[in-house]
Amino acid sequence: MKRSDLFFALPSAIPSLPTPRFINLRGSESLEHETGSIACELTQGLTAQAAALPPKFFYNTLGSKLFEAITVLDEYYPTRTEAGIFQAASPQIAGALAQAGLNHPCLIDLGAGNCAKALSLMPVIRPRQYVPVDISTDFLRDAAGQVQNSFPALDIVGVGMDFSADLRLPDEVQLHDRVYFYPGSSLGNFQPAQALAFLRNMADKAQGKARGLLLGIDLVKDTATLQAAYDDALGVTAAFNKNLLRNVNELLAADFDVRQWKHVALFNTAQSRIEMHLEALSDLTVTWPGHSRPFLAGERIHTESSYKYTVESMTALLTQAGFSQVRQWTDPQQWFAVFWAAA
Numbered sequence: 001m002k003r004s005d006l007f008f009a010l011p012s013a014i015p016s017l018p019t020p021r022f023i024n025l026r027g028s029e030s031l032e033h034e035t036g037s038i039a040c041e042l043t044q045g046l047t048a049q050a051a052a053l054p055p056k057f058f059y060n061t062l063g064s065k066l067f068e069a070i071t072v073l074d075e076y077y078p079t080r081t082e083a084g085i086f087q088a089a090s091p092q093i094a095g096a097l098a099q100a101g102l103n104h105p106c107l108i109d110l111g112a113g114n115c116a117k118a119l120s121l122m123p124v125i126r127p128r129q130y131v132p133v134d135i136s137t138d139f140l141r142d143a144a145g146q147v148q149n150s151f152p153a154l155d156i157v158g159v160g161m162d163f164s165a166d167l168r169l170p171d172e173v174q175l176h177d178r179v180y181f182y183p184g185s186s187l188g189n190f191q192p193a194q195a196l197a198f199l200r201n202m203a204d205k206a207q208g209k210a211r212g213l214l215l216g217i218d219l220v221k222d223t224a225t226l227q228a229a230y231d232d233a234l235g236v237t238a239a240f241n242k243n244l245l246r247n248v249n250e251l252l253a254a255d256f257d258v259r260q261w262k263h264v265a266l267f268n269t270a271q272s273r274i275e276m277h278l279e280a281l282s283d284l285t286v287t288w289p290g291h292s293r294p295f296l297a298g299e300r301i302h303t304e305s306s307y308k309y310t311v312e313s314m315t316a317l318l319t320q321a322g323f324s325q326v327r328q329w330t331d332p333q334q335w336f337a338v339f340w341a342a343a
């Protein structure tokens, strides 16, 4: 029985159900060092003139679950619009990978979360190895186990890491035929210059060793639709945003009271980005070991930027980063785009 036949083999054909390998790079540094660098990063943001907190700290276990809830909201169109494009364009996507000679690639799923997006594409991409990567390690460990149950013969290596800073993957991840999968417009969280640097790293033979990239990008559209997607009527996005303060309390031993903060989402047309903020409802002071920061009523903490591109601006960025053969597919309303770029 060829290995690829095992791909869809019934579980009974496999002696014992394998479990995914899981490498927690977040544990690799000494706890002190990691806690120190997180505390330093958070303190820097909170004591800045214009206070800001990195969006990666949204994703503790509750944050990952709240984001899952956001993806099924009426107002939050990106996830289902992207899924519709993947479904409609899957033959062309499979064709693009075949044209690049990537028949059974190593699929590296950045910010995999619950792995649902990659799961839907498995029959199209038929990876030899699946590498879900996420900063939310516990959440990812469970999700990778689910994928293994669905695909018992698939070689899975889960990696817990903050990939926004560094793309170097553990040795267990195969070097050749790497296809990076970065859906959901998560690249939008990077400032454009950082996005370029990140894409360059990916395409760099010395670092990311990419052979291809499958990327989901949210496109610029009318302000009302954008703002509603980041400020839904039920208040799920508001909870997701405020939960960041809960995570900071845990990571920094701070004393934020989420009831004292209001969720704000606005589209900054000049920068072509959605901005999320938390606004102080009254004059207050936040303290944490060795520090305190007063906030006046109305003062804000910037918690996320979500840049919105056009097909032209993202094609230009991918080319500038060293990718070639850039192709893209959009939905009929041109609200979202899926890009394939070979390296």
Ligand code: AVJ
Binding pocket: 070, 078, 184, 185, 186, 187, 188, 189, 229, 230, 237, 304, 305, 306
């Ligand atoms: C996961 C970063 C793609 O920016 O649309 C959803 C996160 N923030 N609602 C996005 C998010 C508010 C999402 N990304």
